[in-house]
Amino acid sequence: MTAIVVVGAQWGDEGKGKVVDYLAGSFDYVARCQGGHNAGHTVIFNGRRFVLQLTPCGILRPDKQAVIGAGVVVDPAALVAELEQLTQAGIDVDGRLHLSNRAHLIFPYHRLLDKLAEAALGEAKIGTTSRGIGPAYEDKMARRGLRVCDLLDPESFRTKLARVVKEKSAFCEAAFRERLDTAGLAEQYLALGERLRGFVTDTSALLDRALREGRRVLFEGAQGTMLDIDHGTYPYVTSSNATVGGACTGLGIAPTRITGVIGVTKAYTTRVGSGPFPTEMPDLEARQVRDRGNEYGAVTGRPRRCGWLDLVILRYAVMINGIDSLVVTKLDVFDTQPEIQVCVGYSYRGTPLEEMPAEAEKLAQVQPRYRTLRGWQAATSGIRELHRLPQAARDYLNFISDELGVEIGMISTGPEREATIVPEGTRLASWL
Numbered sequence: 001m002t003a004i005v006v007v008g009a010q011w012g013d014e015g016k017g018k019v020v021d022y023l024a025g026s027f028d029y030v031a032r033c034q035g036g037h038n039a040g041h042t043v044i045f046n047g048r049r050f051v052l053q054l055t056p057c058g059i060l061r062p063d064k065q066a067v068i069g070a071g072v073v074v075d076p077a078a079l080v081a082e083l084e085q086l087t088q089a090g091i092d093v094d095g096r097l098h099l100s101n102r103a104h105l106i107f108p109y110h111r112l113l114d115k116l117a118e119a120a121l122g123e124a125k126i127g128t129t130s131r132g133i134g135p136a137y138e139d140k141m142a143r144r145g146l147r148v149c150d151l152l153d154p155e156s157f158r159t160k161l162a163r164v165v166k167e168k169s170a171f172c173e174a175a176f177r178e179r180l181d182t183a184g185l186a187e188q189y190l191a192l193g194e195r196l197r198g199f200v201t202d203t204s205a206l207l208d209r210a211l212r213e214g215r216r217v218l219f220e221g222a223q224g225t226m227l228d229i230d231h232g233t234y235p236y237v238t239s240s241n242a243t244v245g246g247a248c249t250g251l252g253i254a255p256t257r258i259t260g261v262i263g264v265t266k267a268y269t270t271r272v273g274s275g276p277f278p279t280e281m282p283d284l285e286a287r288q289v290r291d292r293g294n295e296y297g298a299v300t301g302r303p304r305r306c307g308w309l310d311l312v313i314l315r316y317a318v319m320i321n322g323i324d325s326l327v328v329t330k331l332d333v334f335d336t337q338p339e340i341q342v343c344v345g346y347s348y349r350g351t352p353l354e355e356m357p358a359e360a361e362k363l364a365q366v367q368p369r370y371r372t373l374r375g376w377q378a379a380t381s382g383i384r385e386l387h388r389l390p391q392a393a394r395d396y397l398n399f400i401s402d403e404l405g406v407e408i409g410m411i412s413t414g415p416e417r418e419a420t421i422v423p424e425g426t427r428l429a430s431w432l
């Protein structure tokens with residue numbers, strides 16, 4: 001049995017899309033377990049570029065099955081639009097996409113509430129993607145959410161939606177003096193439901209059958225460890241478990257069936273949205289990395305904040321997720337960098353910290369301790385064999401691996417599928 005989870009080890013956008021697309025070549029199923037269309041996973045192959053938000057990256061390979069699990073929050077309009085784009089691009093999704101009947105739905109009032117809540121926070125805003133992700137998960141936890149299965153039963157859907165809308169309207173009016181416009185909403189959603197009906201199934205049972213038949217399953221995490229609702233930099237997080245546990249709950253897969261965990265990190269760190277970021281670079285340096293790394297949100301186009309690699313965060317990610325193998329992406333972005341800083345520890349008010357602080361305020365005040373490593377100042381872009389990397393680049397990778405006590409199972413040297421190094425003899429290589 002092979003069931004491998006891919007998680008982001010930082011604040012998202014680590015290059016999971018590129019990595020999952022590469023790995024998918026060796027798997028039968030690729031499954032999304034959490035998050036929604038706040039995710040933007042970029043895949044580039046044969047000169048074509050895709051940014052997938054809800055559909056697992058495996059959909060881009062014609063012989064693969066793609067699963068959207070119960071833990072995902074689905075905006076049916078966004079999903080239908082994405083499927084249309086895929087179809088227009090010549091990707092046939094029929095018979096290959098499976099949508100959980102238990103996945104919760106995002107409604108326009110979730111998007112509205114997301115925006116209103118952010119506006120009300122002012123300076124303290126989270127910087128969400130304004131897709132309604134948080135409010136949809138709130139409703140799920142409050143046990144008033146509507147699910148994909150509800151979409152397929154018009155009468156009960158109308159009743160349930162009317163109940164929720166009544167409550168939402170009262171809340172919007174009282175809290176924000178905002179009127180909800182829900183005219184035609186039920187019929188619009190039921191029509192979307194009809195478009196999706198053919199994909200809907202019990203995805204836990206589907207994956208259980210697949211695993212028992214010896215099929216290989218890859219779990220595509222969205223967001224990243226530091227955005228996890230429980231273990232991230234709360235409250236500057238997303239509203240789902242972006243760490244490995246999210247794969248189990250989100251897909252109804254027992255932890256005992258997971259055979260390996262891959263963490264993805266950039267050669268540096270980025271973050272979109274607000275919240276503490278200890279190794280954030282000063283403006284000028286950040287701009288250089290942002291330009292070279294094209295660090296703009298795949299979904300929102302927002303400039304990403306840039307900083308040095310933070311081994312404290314990666315150590316934490318290794319612990320929380322039990323990462324067996326680390327993928328380092330965007331090595332090529334440092335090709336012209338004379339010196340590279342790596343954060344090896346934090347101090348708080350002059351005292352070294354042993355653990356990740358729980359308080360965002362405290363994390364915002366830590367002083368990173370850096371080690372300076374030599375840059376390689378040579379082109380690594382597109383390199384596919386480890387021995388062809390400059391010695392200083394290999395030193396950098398070895399330093400990361402030694403500090404974390406985890407192998408580096410893959411190195412990405414460009415956004416394209418082929419710009420990938422898989423060193424021999426690693427655990428990751430054994431899963432391909």
Ligand code: GDP
Nearest residue numbers: 013014015016017041042298330412413414415
């Ligand atoms: P994800 O959300 O983790 O899938 O990452 P995103 O797709 O949001 O952002 C990663 C960006 O980096 C995308 O534009 C990728 O095409 C790009 N990318 C991925 N790997 C590499 C790499 O090794 N080098 C460079 N230069 N770009 C990369």
Ligand code: IMO
Nearest residue numbers: 012013038039040127128129222223238272273
């Ligand atoms: P992928 O899967 C980077 C961030 C937002 C914001 C916070 C909460 O592409 O790595 P939300 O809309 O989820 O309520 O926003 O989380 N965020 C991401 N940052 N990559 C993502 O996904 C993200 N999804 C959410 O910027 O700070």
Ligand code: MG
Nearest residue numbers: 013040041298
């Ligand atoms: Mg992204």
